Amino acid sequence: MSIHPLPPPKEPVGLGRLPVARWFLFTGAVAGVAFVAGAVVTMLMLAEAQALNPPPGVAAQMGRVHAALIVLFAVLLACGAGLAVIVRYAVLKPIDQLTDQVRQVAAGDFDHTLHVDRPAELAELSSHIDAMRDRIVSAWRVAADQAEELRRSNGELEQFAYVASHDLQEPLRKVASFTQMLEQRYGSELDERARQYIHYAVDGAKRMQLLINDLLDFSRVGRVTGERTVTDSGEALNQALDNLSATVEDTETTVTRDDLPKVKGNRLQLTQLFQNLIENAIKFRSEAPPRIHIGVKRSGDMWEFSCSDNGIGVEPKYADRIFLIFQRLHPRDVYPGTGIGLALCRKIVEYHGGQMWLDNSDEGQGATFRWTLPAAGDDDD
Structure with a gap:
């Protein structure tokens, strides 16, 4: 299996820029120079001592010291050579092998097995890394299968949306129209209860059509007309008001507003966002004429918008429930609707990378909804 390669590693800094092999070479060179210098100094000292014509006993003792030093230097030289071989083949070469294997995996070949035989510490480390690689690859394969299944499911949902928008609505239109025709043609022969039944049938068909349209709008967020560009939020509000x-x-x-900025978003969806919030504020109005204010302020790299009204308000305990699909706080005969409006608003905001919430900090009548949208940039404000 070959997937996208990993990003390049971070460049080492300081003394870490030197490979470990160069550290061994540098240390070995210093030790070799010190060894040669010590041997030369020792030989010179022994030669000077011999030139002084010491007594026979001292000369014999110096000879034995000379032989012992030669043997010691030979042993040290053999140990140094053996250590160099051990470091080369037991440390540096396995590290190079493991490094090459890791680079091959990082380049995208995630099925490549990591393994070195020596030393024991590197062998254990390579086995742990390979076990981790195997788990990651297995999890990636499961995620890839799930993503493929999700794409297939989304395709089926798109097909269902097409059926819902065409095949399901046509029978509803027929039910509504023929039921109304039945009332018009035979109205004089029907009693009050029959006319009431006809009214229920027509009202149910119309509500079903409205529910289907709202569900389609909810499913289209981020999928249809989902391109996000630099958009004037003021123009989106103007379209919603129109x-x-x-x-x-x-x-x-009465709708008032601040000077609205440019944001990174989709024009149609932002228009729908403003339209749903204003329509929601009008629907849940109090006895006084509705007053709605659209405000905005900068918050880091985001713009924080607000929609405040003087309506009946929302109790704080329902602050999360109102954003759930099909959740209603009032009977349908008092306030019409499908219970999707605020859920659709939150989905639009989250698709744009923002958040939406009910602000309970302001006291008094009415409700204030706040949401954030990414700023278009200082050059575009």
């Missing part, structure tokens, strides 16, 4: 112009006028709603 879409709601009739509702705003009928309810005498």
